[in-house]
Amino acid sequence: MPLNWRKWNAVIHRDLGYLCTGLTLIYAISGVAVNHIHSWNPNYTFERESTRIPPLPSKEDLTDQDIIQILARLGETRVHRSFFQKSRDEVDIFFAEGSATSINLRTGAVRQERPRPRPVLYPMNFLHLNHPKKIWTWMADAYAVSLAVLALTGLFVLKGRKGITGRGAWLTGAGIAIPLLFLFLYL
Template structure:
């Protein structure tokens, strides 16, 4: 017969979610440093390209882009212009970056980095099932945290000294939000 105690709930939920805790922790750290290193995908094939472009415009149509892309066997999926660079997204994870002042660019075929890229995909997913599962995971993390602080008793318990660490742990992100948000 299962006995519902803080220790048992804490232990069993932690066992169940340990894989997701590791995956989310790992991918969260990587996402924090994505400006330096973004392993969601990597270029396995690159080709330098030179395009004759209208350089005085940042307004490109789908048809214009498809016309200069016709020789590459790619299917248009969207584009954006930022800092004088045209980025074109094609299906099957192909990206073109072109310097609009020179027409020089790089066409890259990308693949997801094994394991790391997949954990990041889970971290950023907008699939409705995964969002619900992640919400349940968030509630489970609250349960793990609350049951975890209630397990110790005596001089190392929450009432004696644990609350001081908890307050410090809550104040740190609040202070960060106040100073930097």
């Protein structure tokens, strides 16, 4: 019995397509999100609050004890992770998960910033931008190869007028011409 390559092509295209659906959606959604990184932050939202406390005496070298007292004045109950004194008057105090409170001792101006990872986009970007590295790199490579296989097998799913020898040829040509056009314009 001769090997029906077109049948196997369709099977591979169909099943690989099912398998890639999840990752394709993740990469597509995250791709749009990070594509516009200049105009928004795709990973975090920030809760920023500016308040004022009575001015405090400036100090050459703040200590942990000073920071604890400053936080008590602010009514801050969280335990600080560390702090950085930017000048005699300015100090940044850090908490878990990257939260920070900046205080100007001389003016009493306080600025609190709490980053919140976006619930859906943060994990999507985490995978899309390959933050995990390690085994995920291989998974992402396998996915990339799968996309190439999907593209190639997709060319030969149909035959005839709507296949690669008919309408498919025009659409495939257009799909290749679009990136070439932009390369010509911008490169």
